[in-house]
Every structure is written in C-alpha cells, then in structure tokens.
Amino acid sequence: MWQEDRHQRIRALLSTLQRVSTERIMADLGVSRETVRRDLLDLEALGELRRVHGGAIRPADEAPIAERAHLRVKAKTAIAKAAVGLIASGQTLFVDAGTTTAALAEELAKLANLTVVTNSIDVALKMRGVAEQADAANEVILLGGSIGDRTMATTGATTVLDIHRYRADLALLSPVGVDHRHGATSYDHAETEVARAMVANADRVAILADYSKIGQHSRISYCAVDRIDVLVTNKKAVEAADFAALKKTLEEVVLA
Incomplete structure (x- = not known):
C-alpha cells in the first residue's frame, strides 16, 4: 500500500472513531508497527492528528482540562x-x-x-x-x-x-x-x-x-x-x- 493510501485510511479511521489504536491501524492496513509509527509522525507534523500512548487522536479531540x-x-x-x-x-x-x-x-x-x-x-x-x-x-x-x-x-x-x-x-x-x-x-x-x-x-x-x-x-x-x-x-x-x-x-x- 502506497504511503498516501495509508494516510487516507488513517484519516478515515480517525474521522469515524475519533481515537484509533496502533494495533487497529496495523490490522486494517496490514502493515508493521514501525510503518504505522512513521505514518503517525508524518500526519502529526501536518497537524492532522496527535499521537498518544498506544495510538492517535484528532487534535481537536483532546480531553477537556476538567x-x-x-x-x-x-x-x-x-x-x-x-x-x-x-x-x-x-x-x-x-x-x-x-x-x-x-x-x-x-x-x-x-x-x-x-x-x-x-x-x-x-x-x-x-x-x-x-x-x-x-x-x-x-x-x-x-x-x-x-x-x-x-x-x-x-x-x-x-x-x-x-x-x-x-x-x-x-x-x-x-x-x-x-x-x-x-x-x-x-x-x-x-x-x-x-x-x-x-x-x-x-x-x-x-x-x-x-x-x-x-x-x-x-x-x-x-x-x-x-x-x-x-x-x-x-x-x-x-x-x-x-x-x-x-x-x-x-x-x-x-x-x-
């Protein structure tokens, strides 16, 4: 799977689930943990997600301070x-x-x-x-x-x-x-x-x-x-x- 295809799939998962685990991305895309890590880094640099322990969330979806x-x-x-x-x-x-x-x-x-x-x-x-x-x-x-x-x-x-x-x-x-x-x-x-x-x-x-x-x-x-x-x-x-x-x-x- 090409990189942009993977990125689009990760965007779709986040849009649907709001929060997605590394394991879920690995299973859906059929790729390694290291590939997921690189893709999440790339998308975070673009401001499209925020990495958290075990996966990623949309930037606007961080839990409220309360x-x-x-x-x-x-x-x-x-x-x-x-x-x-x-x-x-x-x-x-x-x-x-x-x-x-x-x-x-x-x-x-x-x-x-x-x-x-x-x-x-x-x-x-x-x-x-x-x-x-x-x-x-x-x-x-x-x-x-x-x-x-x-x-x-x-x-x-x-x-x-x-x-x-x-x-x-x-x-x-x-x-x-x-x-x-x-x-x-x-x-x-x-x-x-x-x-x-x-x-x-x-x-x-x-x-x-x-x-x-x-x-x-x-x-x-x-x-x-x-x-x-x-x-x-x-x-x-x-x-x-x-x-x-x-x-x-x-x-x-x-x-x-």
Whole structure:
C-alpha cells in the first residue's frame, strides 16, 4: 500500500472513531508497527492528528482540562512537590496553563514572597484561594488576553505582549510531550506562543512532564532541548525508550 493510501485510511479511521489504536491501524492496513509509527509522525507534523500512548487522536479531540485533571493525579502531584525544590524566596515565576501546573499552584500557594505571572485562570485562583487562607504574601499576576477555547487561560497577541513586560527567574511549563530531538512541544498554536514567550523572558526553564509525556512530541516545538535547564518527571519515566537519550542532553533531571 502506497504511503498516501495509508494516510487516507488513517484519516478515515480517525474521522469515524475519533481515537484509533496502533494495533487497529496495523490490522486494517496490514502493515508493521514501525510503518504505522512513521505514518503517525508524518500526519502529526501536518497537524492532522496527535499521537498518544498506544495510538492517535484528532487534535481537536483532546480531553477537556476538567477531564484531564483526573488523569495521573498522583504523578502530577509528585512532580509539583518536587518542582518546589527549584524555587527560592523572592523569585518571579512564569507558570503556563495545564493540569500539572494547576497542581503546582497548590504547592506554590503554601510558600511566601513569590511573584507568579500566569495565563492560567485556574492557577491564579488556586494561588489566591490558598493564599487568602494561609495569609501568604505572594503576588499573583494574571496575564491579559482572550480566553482560549480549550483551557481556562488567556492566549493571543495581547497575552504574548504582556509576557514581554516581565522578566522571570524561572519558567515552569507543562508540554504535550518532550523528547531529545524536539525538546518541549505542543500542538495548539496559541498556547505554544505563550509558552515560547515565557521561555524567551525567563533566566531558567523547568519543564514539568509526567512519565506519559517522555519521548512524545507534537507538531510545534517551543523550547529546544539545550534551553531546558531542568526536567521534572516521575521515576517511572526511566522506562520510556527516549529517556536515556533525553537525560544525556539535559543539564538536570529531577525524578519525583
């Protein structure tokens, strides 16, 4: 079967099923796992799907953030607690939107004397809610912009311009995937521009990625491997095929 024929068949499967496993594609197309892997990489680069563990989904069909908040909760909480060890009193932090950074916000809110600049409404509310209870002296700055469709966060040109008003000691970002070739990646253009601006205006960059994201990549790279100062992930990440190569390229890896 020619490559374009395979691609058309995969598109048809996704259109019908919304989510399709690698095994289903192999069976329907009569091809090897490696061929499916290459085809999914090609289609992801075109923005036509997003690879997930065990197969692929349509880009627009990622689970809502409210649903994703219930996935791998213990892993994300462990990462959040470990990331706190990177932070010092008096620092200014960039924090982007995501379920892992929402868990981080709960830990940051227990600290004091931080300035947290974020586009995430969820992060801002978690910071303020706990801060009021604990009477912690943190400043929380919610970036301006349009509220995105996928997450309760601001995005767009206004948000990016607002980021450039600040200089952070550390950016704490949660990508769709991270691997040794592409660094931290995502597939949503608006969210990627926000993350890229935070990287550009931070002295150091910490990537927070649970074990399921290690070795994965999406269509847009916003932080090259050599720009990542520290990766915070789970101990289970060492089982990922890409982990060894990724660790060699990074200055520091923290396993929670």
